[in-house]
Amino acid sequence: MAIKRGRGVAAINYPTGMNLGGDPTQALVHSTPTGNFMVTLSSVDLGQGMKQIMAQICAETIGVPTDRVVVDTADTDTGPHCMGTFASRGTHRAGNAVIQAAKEARQVMLEVAAEELEVNASDLETDGLGNILVKGAPQKAISIFDVALSAHFKRGRSISGRGMFLIPRSYPEKETGAMKPSTCYAHACTVAEVEVDDETGEVTVLTVKNVFEIGRALNPKMVEQQLVGGSWMGISHALYETTEPYYPNRDHGGTDFNQYLMPGPGDLAETEIIVLERPSADGPYGAKGPGEMCANPQIPAVANAVFDAVGVRIDTLPITPERILRALRAQAAT
Amino acid sequence: MAKVPVQFTLNGSETAEFIDSGSTLLHALRDKIGDTSPKGGCHQGTCGACSVIIDGELRLSCLTLAENCNGTAITTTSGLSEGGVLHPLQRAFLDAFASQCGFCTPGMIMAAKVLLDHTPNPSRDEVVQALSGNICRCTGYEPIIQAVLLAARANSQNAA
Ligand code: FES
Ligand code: FES
Numbered sequence: 232m233a234i235k236r237g238r239g240v241a242a243i244n245y246p247t248g249m250n251l252g253g254d255p256t257q258a259l260v261h262s263t264p265t266g267n268f269m270v271t272l273s274s275v276d277l278g279q280g281m282k283q284i285m286a287q288i289c290a291e292t293i294g295v296p297t298d299r300v301v302v303d304t305a306d307t308d309t310g311p312h313c314m315g316t317f318a319s320r321g322t323h324r325a326g327n328a329v330i331q332a333a334k335e336a337r338q339v340m341l342e343v344a345a346e347e348l349e350v351n352a353s354d355l356e357t358d359g360l361g362n363i364l365v366k367g368a369p370q371k372a373i374s375i376f377d378v379a380l381s382a383h384f385k386r387g388r389s390i391s392g393r394g395m396f397l398i399p400r401s402y403p404e405k406e407t408g409a410m411k412p413s414t415c416y417a418h419a420c421t422v423a424e425v426e427v428d429d430e431t432g433e434v435t436v437l438t439v440k441n442v443f444e445i446g447r448a449l450n451p452k453m454v455e456q457q458l459v460g461g462s463w464m465g466i467s468h469a470l471y472e473t474t475e476p477y478y479p480n481r482d483h484g485g486t487d488f489n490q491y492l493m494p495g496p497g498d499l500a501e502t503e504i505i506v507l508e509r510p511s512a513d514g515p516y517g518a519k520g521p522g523e524m525c526a527n528p529q530i531p532a533v534a535n536a537v538f539d540a541v542g543v544r545i546d547t548l549p550i551t552p553e554r555i556l557r558a559l560r561a562q563a564a565t
Numbered sequence: 566m567a568k569v570p571v572q573f574t575l576n577g578s579e580t581a582e583f584i585d586s587g588s589t590l591l592h593a594l595r596d597k598i599g600d601t602s603p604k605g606g607c608h609q610g611t612c613g614a615c616s617v618i619i620d621g622e623l624r625l626s627c628l629t630l631a632e633n634c635n636g637t638a639i640t641t642t643s644g645l646s647e648g649g650v651l652h653p654l655q656r657a658f659l660d661a662f663a664s665q666c667g668f669c670t671p672g673m674i675m676a677a678k679v680l681l682d683h684t685p686n687p688s689r690d691e692v693v694q695a696l697s698g699n700i701c702r703c704t705g706y707e708p709i710i711q712a713v714l715l716a717a718r719a720n721s722q723n724a725a
Binding site: 277278279280452453455456457459460461462463464487488489493495496497499502 | 666692696706707708710
């Protein structure tokens with residue numbers, strides 16, 4: 232009877248979005264009379280940072296500071312249609328829709344500015360600080376504040392845009408079964424080191440080293456936050472979480488969060504996160520969906536590490552002490 | 566059912582309310598008084614989201630009868646900032662990106678405040694211990710632990 236060490240590795244491809252009946256998200260963008268911009272969405276910010284990212288994307292596209300953009304989310308009575316914030320699709324799908332809407336709004340904004348400055352709209356550029364300048368002659372400029380006032384009160388223009396991003400449904404080819412069920416793959420690889428007590432079946436995760444390839448990190452601190460929390464959740468899925476702890480019969484299952492186990496602040500593995508940025512071709516400013524995949528590779532990595540430590544393959548989650556002990560007993564019997 | 570009066574100091578202000586006998590402090594704070602900073606996660610003492618400070622001690626408001634709080638001084642997270650300036654712990658939670666959905670955050674901050682009030686320079690283990698009654702689904706805890714250590718450092722620098 233001993234405590235044994237093992238190391239496991241796993242790598243994943245993770246798709247963005249889904250392929251049920253097509254995967255659409257819409258966005259609307261309009262300016263206020265003072266040249267702030269409102270993004271209207273039905274996508275939900277549940278802490279993953281949707282509002283911040285959509286504000287950044289809109290601001291970048293229109294050419295204003297991020298704090299000039301307000302994002303209104305999650306009223307499906309009044310907002311444009313979104314399939315929802317799941318399948319790691321929020322940044323990619325809604326982001327693309329926001330870019331399209333913001334481009335249209337930007338075009339109107341430049342047309343109004345062109346009328347005010349008596350130049351061609353194609354000769355104008357934004358400085359990212361809230362001003363529109365004539366290319367090559369930056370002394371000839373107008374603030375977006377004044378452009379919006381002019382559009383609203385003088386020229387009768389609506390500085391606004393519509394955005395729609397749709398991944399159409401992919402059907403399998405009859406002959407080959409080939410299809411394209413998802414787009415824009417993110418990637419991850421995890422190496423986990425564990426100790427397994429072959430007397431009690433207990434697993435301690437010592438270290439988790441993760442590499443995530445997520446397209447471009449539009450907000451690096453928020454990406455890191457997501458990945459650190461996700462890596463913890465992957466360990467939680469691997470070793471703890473189930474609504475049916477340890478027994479086949481539902482009657483013995485957990486009934487509340489007292490019995491739904493998760494690692495606490497005292498159970499943290501030493502965690503390392505490395506982000507690789509390879510901008511995606513069809514993502515908003517190169518982004519992919521890092522959302523759910525950040526909690527995936529730890530699970531097979533831990534299962535492989537347990538195998539490396541004590542030689543048993545656990546193929547049912549979570550990898551509980553009981554399952555390990557049963558497997559060890561079965562192994563000893565053969 | 567007959568209502569009973571309760572009276573306590575909430576974040577420095579005298580507060581009085583009529584409540585149903587037997588209702589929890591969490592219910593009184595959120596649904597009667599309108600301080601929604603304590604969150605109702607499990608309503609059975611498991612998650613820590615409802616944590617408040619009563620007479621200097623960390624308490625689970627979901628397991629505390631409101632009528633037992635007569636004459637006490639209660640602090641919630643909504644009472645921490647002063648004149649629009651965030652409390653050092655709130656500042657540190659922001660700076661350390663220690664909040665995602667934010668549901669656990671008020672409870673975490675309450676637990677951390679009681680820790681720092683008694684132990685201004687805690688070790689990492691002491692922080693972990695202090696937060697062990699609070700569940701977070703999003704952050705993986707490490708950013709929260711770092712935020713509390715950051716607030717402790719900021720406090721000791723200010724004191725120096
Ligand atoms: S709501 Fe009080 S501990 Fe969960
Ligand atoms: S930030 Fe979501 S539960 Fe802690």
